Amino acid sequence: SDPYYDSAWHLAKIGIEAAWVNGQGAQITVAIVDSGIDDSHPDLAGKVVNGYNSVSGSSATSDVAGHGTQVAGVVAAVTDNGLGVASIARAADLMPIRVTDRSDGYAYFSDIAEGLIWAADNGARVANISYDVGSSSTVSNAAQYMKDRGGVVFHAAGNSGTENGYVSRDSHIAVGATDRDDLKASFSSTGQYLDISAPGVGIWSTSRGGGFGAVSGTSFSSPAAAAVAALVLSVAPGLNPDEVEATLESTAVDLGATGWDKSYGHGRIDAAAAVDLATRISTENDTTPPISMITAPTGGASVSGIVPVDITATDDFGVTRVELYVNDILVAIDSNA
Numbered sequence: 068s069d070p071y072y073d074s075a076w077h078l079a080k081i082g083i084e085a086a087w088v089n090g091q092g093a094q095i096t097v098a099i100v101d102s103g104i105d106d107s108h109p110d111l112a113g114k115v116v117n118g119y120n121s122v123s124g125s126s127a128t129s130d131v132a133g134h135g136t137q138v139a140g141v142v143a144a145v146t147d148n149g150l151g152v153a154s155i156a157r158a159a160d161l162m163p164i165r166v167t168d169r170s171d172g173y174a175y176f177s178d179i180a181e182g183l184i185w186a187a188d189n190g191a192r193v194a195n196i197s198y199d200v201g202s203s204s205t206v207s208n209a210a211q212y213m214k215d216r217g218g219v220v221f222h223a224a225g226n227s228g229t230e231n232g233y234v235s236r237d238s239h240i241a242v243g244a245t246d247r248d249d250l251k252a253s254f255s256s257t258g259q260y261l262d263i264s265a266p267g268v269g270i271w272s273t274s275r276g277g278g279f280g281a282v283s284g285t286s287f288s289s290p291a292a293a294a295v296a297a298l299v300l301s302v303a304p305g306l307n308p309d310e311v312e313a314t315l316e317s318t319a320v321d322l323g324a325t326g327w328d329k330s331y332g333h334g335r336i337d338a339a340a341a342v343d344l345a346t347r348i349s350t351e352n353d354t355t356p357p358i359s360m361i362t363a364p365t366g367g368a369s370v371s372g373i374v375p376v377d378i379t380a381t382d383d384f385g386v387t388r389v390e391l392y393v394n395d396i397l398v399a400i401d402s403n404a
Contacts, residue, residue, distance in 0.1 A: 068149040071279060075153055076247045077266030077291065082339025083155060086295075089346045090302035092156030097142050097297050098186035098194040099290070100179055101135030102172045103128045104163040105275045108136060110144045110151040111161065118163035119189070121182035128163035132172035133275040135163065137282050138197045140273030141290040142297070151279045152271045155294035155338065158301070162191050166198075174198060180209035183220065187213035192300055194218060195293040197286035199225035201233035201241055201260050210238035219300075219308045221293040223285035225256035230329065233260035240312055243332060244268060244288035249322055251330050255285055261332040262312070263319055265291040295338045302342060303349035314341050314348075317387045317402075326400035344387070357382035359389065 072078070096116060106115035106129070118128040130136045139161050146157035164182035167174040179196060183206070186194050194213060200206040200222050210220040220239040225231060233241075241260050244252035244267025251257070252268050267288030269281045296311050306314065318341045319334030327333050359380040364370050378401070380386045391399040 068147050069151055069153045071152045071271045074281070075271050077270055078153060078155070080247065080249075080266055081155075081291070081295070081336055085339035086298055086342040087157070089342050090298045092143065092159030092294070092297040092301045094304075095156065095193060095297040095300050096160045096162050096191045097156065097293060098162040098164050098183070098191035099135055099139045099142070100164040100166055100182050100186065100194055100196045100198075101138050102132035102167050103130035103135045103165040104139045104161060105130045105136040105273075105277075106163070108273050108275070108277055110148070110273050110279070111136070111139060112145065114143050114145060115139075115161045115163060117189075118165065119182060119185040120165040120168075121178045121185065122166065122168045128165045130275045131165070131168060132170055134172045134197065134286065135165070136275040137272045137280075138195065138286060138290045139163075141270060141287050142195065142294040144273050152273060155291060156297035156301075159294070159297045162186060162189070164194075176200065176203040176205045179203075180205045183209040184212055187216050187218050192218055193293050193297050194220045195290045196220065196222040196239075197289050199223060199256070201225065201231060201236075207236050207238045210236075214238055214308045217307065219293075219296050219311050221289050221296070223289040224261055226254040226284050227256045228254045229256060231256050231258040231260065233258055235260045235262075240292065241332070242285060242289040242292045243330070244283075244285045245322070245331070245335050249320065249335055251323070252283070254283075255288075257329045259329060261329055263292055263316055263332040263336060264288065264322065264334065265295075265336045267291070292336050295336050295341055298338060298342050299345040303345040306345065306348070314344055318344055321402070327397075347385070355383045357386060
């Protein structure tokens with residue numbers, strides 16, 4: 068019943084209605100590491116829990132720049148209330164972690180890291196950082212702190228539109244942006260650090276002061292991915308951070324070059340597929356590891372030139388993808404049925 072629901076192309080693109088059948092983010096708290104949240108916004112009412120201001124070391128978390136409120140609405144705006152917009156993790160809670168006291172939203176890596184640690188210590192299961200933090204070891208260490216405590220951290224890939232020289236980090240998940248045609252957004256940064264992509268162009272969300280508007284940037288693709296992680300955890304709360312990331316990446320819609328690539332990562336998030344997989348994981352006691360073997364070429368054979376490699380993989384629960392490594396280097400991925 069939300070007036071802007073029909074304009075929210077990204078929700079249909081990721082299959083949100085199918086995902087909602089199984090999970091809506093209930094009992095999952097998502098930390099919004101940003102400029103604060105306007106908790107008086109009528110489409111965020113009752114969704115904002117206690118937070119932290121890492122700049123002043125206080126509980127002052129009102130939005131000083133407007134950015135955080137826009138990010139928060141993507142994740143968990145009140146949905147189907149006849150007002151404004153719909154969100155992805157409609158039943159999740161929002162934890163405001165304000166990392167700036169400036170009206171332009173500028174923040175220091177140290178304040179982002181401190182805020183992330185506070186979120187990890189105070190019940191956040193997912194955190195979103197809509198800042199370009201891919202170069203910061205300080206933030207990476209704080210993300211690892213949260214990961215060690217079962218939390219999953221997402222961050223915006225950046226809006227330079229060029230390839231960044233950042234290294235890939237295991238502690239947090241870098242998210243690029245796609246448009247309604249499943250093409251990389253022109254502004255979305257690329258590189259070896261990119262993990263996954265999500266819609267980030269013309270995303271309808273909440274605005275500070277009670278309004279609504281369409282926003283673009285990896286600042287909004289990142290919370291979209293974080294919100295899908297909240298859906299996954301709401302149906303499979305026992306998953307660890309690596310398993311949550313694997314669920315999102317293995318079910319993503321492959322875009323660009325086959326398999327992972329530096330423009331799309333593992334592909335564009337698919338909420339329906341991710342939640343479906345998480346639901347099956349949570350309802351099946353999958354304790355038996357898969358069995359895989361190379362059937363051709365046979366062991367000991369001498370080969371040259373272009374060599375076809377045949378692999379069989381079986382599992383009592385299901386196989387979603389097979390990866391082939393040569394000397395620890397990933398050379399091929401097969402995700403066909």
